[in-house]
Amino acid sequence: MNTLRMAGMTLLFLFAVSTASAGGYQVGDKATDFRLKNVDGRMVSLADFNSAKGFIVIFTCNHCPYSVAYEDRIIALDAKYKDRGYPVVAINPNDPAVQPQDGFAEMKERAREKGFAFPYLFDEGQKIYPQYGATRTPHVFILEKSGKDLIVRYIGAIDDNHEDAEEVGKRWVEAAVDALLAGSAPATTSTKAIGCSIKVKKS
Amino acid sequence: MRNFLNIIAFLILFALPTQAQTQAPKYVEGEGLRIPVYSYAGLAPLLTASEDTIHVINFWATWCAPCVKELPYFEELHRAALPVPVKVTLVSLDFRKQLVTRLLPFLRERDITASVVVLDDPDANAWINKVDATWSGAIPATLVLRGAKREFREQSFTRDELFQFVHTFME
Numbered sequence: 001m002n003t004l005r006m007a008g009m010t011l012l013f014l015f016a017v018s019t020a021s022a023g024g025y026q027v028g029d030k031a032t033d034f035r036l037k038n039v040d041g042r043m044v045s046l047a048d049f050n051s052a053k054g055f056i057v058i059f060t061c062n063h064c065p066y067s068v069a070y071e072d073r074i075i076a077l078d079a080k081y082k083d084r085g086y087p088v089v090a091i092n093p094n095d096p097a098v099q100p101q102d103g104f105a106e107m108k109e110r111a112r113e114k115g116f117a118f119p120y121l122f123d124e125g126q127k128i129y130p131q132y133g134a135t136r137t138p139h140v141f142i143l144e145k146s147g148k149d150l151i152v153r154y155i156g157a158i159d160d161n162h163e164d165a166e167e168v169g170k171r172w173v174e175a176a177v178d179a180l181l182a183g184s185a186p187a188t189t190s191t192k193a194i195g196c197s198i199k200v201k202k203s
Numbered sequence: 204m205r206n207f208l209n210i211i212a213f214l215i216l217f218a219l220p221t222q223a224q225t226q227a228p229k230y231v232e233g234e235g236l237r238i239p240v241y242s243y244a245g246l247a248p249l250l251t252a253s254e255d256t257i258h259v260i261n262f263w264a265t266w267c268a269p270c271v272k273e274l275p276y277f278e279e280l281h282r283a284a285l286p287v288p289v290k291v292t293l294v295s296l297d298f299r300k301q302l303v304t305r306l307l308p309f310l311r312e313r314d315i316t317a318s319v320v321v322l323d324d325p326d327a328n329a330w331i332n333k334v335d336a337t338w339s340g341a342i343p344a345t346l347v348l349r350g351a352k353r354e355f356r357e358q359s360f361t362r363d364e365l366f367q368f369v370h371t372f373m374e
Contacts, residue, residue, distance in 0.1 A: 065266045136341035161325040163299055192331040194296055197341040
């Protein structure tokens with residue numbers, strides 16, 4: 001009995017370690033769809049976008065100054081790529097109990113103020129961002145439709161200058177989507193940037 | 204010809220310090236404070252270990268709530284009398300336009316006496332991995348160094364967690 005229990009505990013422990021160290025998607029992985037509430041009150045899934053060739057999924061939020069610095073650039077990305085088949089889907093991953101500025105009512109308010117023309121979804125219960133492996137806001141995942149699957153093609157930053165949109169040198173997200181639209185693989189598939197940690201209740 | 208060479212030598216001599224000056228740190232000043240502003244190349248020497256001192260380097264910003272919450276623990280660590288000297292460096296990632304309006308008043312109000320430097324180098328993708336390959340870029344983040352021992356944490360600390368973490372470098 002004791003050995004059985006030990007074996008069970010060990011298995012559980014190994015499972016916990018392996019899921020924890022998995023740490024979300026790598027480029028080339030299949031991404032799962034989700035069903036999350038949009039600021040317009042409707043539930044949104046990626047499967048709803050029949051004509052899309054892929055998605056620019058961006059974990060972002062209201063309160064983070066890095067997210068705010070990128071708002072206009074996120075709006076511009078959606079305007080540029082939605083009609084070409086790569087709409088922006090924004091997801092707020094934060095727990096409003098920790099960061100009240102990122103509550104659903106506040107999201108609606110921000111989306112209205114800025115005139116977001118893309119879904120701004122609430123990761124209620126914080127189930128989706130850990131699957132993707134988002135760690136900060138903003139954090140971009142570019143997905144390409146391949147048959148019934150969604151394949152992760154790029155993970156990282158929008159560009160190389162949060163301080164000043166005028167001084168940007170490398171536009172990584174645009175370059176990746178342009179490459180995918182041209183039928184080729186993005187040259188840069190992963191980048192890093194400073195951002196706000198995702199707000200979770202400390203256990 | 205000789206004169207011409209002399210003039211060239213003269214020009215080179217004077218050109219050298221000018222070039223060195225462009226490498227020197229910039230500063231942001233106000234509230235009686237003078238804080239160096241570095242690119243990553245300027246910051247890098249501060250991220251080197253020594254045997255006799257524990258280096259604690261915290262990446263933070265005034266707009267980052269969990270950073271601000273744990274900052275007093277780093278200040279306390281800096282002021283504490285510990286068996287091994289601890290050198291705390293607070294690396295601010297505040298935005299350029301908020302250095303004078305926000306960072307300096309914040310440091311004055313909180314009476315921060317630990318060493319503060321600003322890292323102003325927007326292409327973070329070029330330097331995040333140099334700080335630590337496991338860093339995703341989220342702040343707060345803390346690097347602790349002593350001799351060959353090096354630990355990086357992308358997390359926020361309670362007071363006890365921070366002191367316990369640094370104590371593992373005392374042995």
